[in-house]
Amino acid sequence: MLVAITCAIAGTFVVLRGLAFVGDALSHGVLPGIATALIFGVSGIIGAAVGAGVMMGGVNLVTRRYKLSSDTAIGLLFVGMLALGVLITSSSPKFPEDLDHILFGESLAVKPTNLIWQGIALLVVGAIGVFARRPFLLMSVDDGLAQTSGFNVTFFQNLMMAMIGLTVIASFQTVGTLLVLGMLIAPAATGVFFARRISSMMLIASVIGCVASYSGLLISFHFELAASASIVLVAVSIFAVGAIATEIKRSRNLRHDELPHQHEHAHAH
């Protein structure tokens, strides 16, 4: 539930600003960090934070210094970090188990400390969302608009990345680095179909995230399936249903709109 709401807030901005790929890259970028931390017996969260920092710094460096598109930079670092993560974990004696946990999470083995971390992350992400709602909104329309409104775009861009990073780091223990992306994107993307305002988009995404978590867990319990995967699959299925519903609504509207449109044309002439 905490994961669902944190992901809904951060995910809303991810979807609006088209940062899905960044979220993807981040969630994999943290892998070597976590793996290294586990080997040295440090908390996985610290490792994840370092991994995320390296990933974001790397993307910034490659795009700015070498003038490559951010897609290329992210793709490059993303596979690099993933490979590095697999290499590090494969050198660990408990390799298959570790990698499995990092990638797919352990929804059913969440410790109380994880919950506290997740709660703190939710508060911080929520606070950033409230604090920076105006610049984030302007930036989702146009960076120039945010800049000429007196907001420092570089600062708020980094803040948004930090918010996504925090979400990924805090959520990976529960849903895993691979599946956190599903929770980040799927509910928020579904929200786009039905919301007319940013706040309602976040609310819809939170509700969908919670419903997906609950029903995903139920399904996994009854059919003995992997818990995190079930949750994400439910979230993606809800998105698919939303997409189909929107298609149907749109085709109906088109038929409905034929008359008013003609009227508008007549008016214009």
Place this chain on the structure above:
Amino acid sequence: MHTETILASHLSIGFGKHTVVANIEFTTSPGALVVLIGTNGSGKSTLLKTLAGMLKPISGSVKILDGDPGKSPRRVAYLPQHPISSHTLPLRARDVVAMGRFANLGLFNRESLEDRRILQTSLERTGTIEFAEKPLRDLSSGQQQRTHLAQVLTRQAEVLLLDEPTAGLDINGRKLVAEIIANERARGVTVVMATHELQDADNANTVMLLAQRVVSIGAPEVALRDEYLRECFGFTQPH
């Protein structure tokens, strides 16, 4: 007391080290309309972005309202070209217009009654009020353009920098834009706008013809002489 709202001297503009237009000289006074005309890539948008503080001048100097560009967001409003980057935005036209007040509100201030009154006036003046409650993505490109123009007006700025405000508008839409600009000028607002349309220059104080250099600058009847138009576009206006 200074009467110039914009003062550009020996101004060279461009991206990084790449100069697009060199040696621009012009000044504007309150209530003036400066129209920038040229083909795509001629430097119109680059000049507006420089005035908005989004690009640094390569050399020379430019002052807006006695300060550096970009330093007074409450007093200078900028309308980007094709501002919609994403049609997935779940925003109503009204929300987009309200975003124009963010420069005045900053991060924390709450919307006051005065802010709401300004919002309402901008919606009415641009005709955006007719579709204010509709999601932006359901609007035609002309309606979206009007929405963004309304947003610029809510800033209640002293200088308006408009990048092709008439693009995508039909004849009525263009008339509306001309009317809005005339009203703003009557309030003493300086307007600098880029356009492809020669008619947009009719009421200008100053016209600047650009083709990666300043081809001509001056009153419309001077700057739009046939020889300059031929130089700029390769053809002349039919008489």
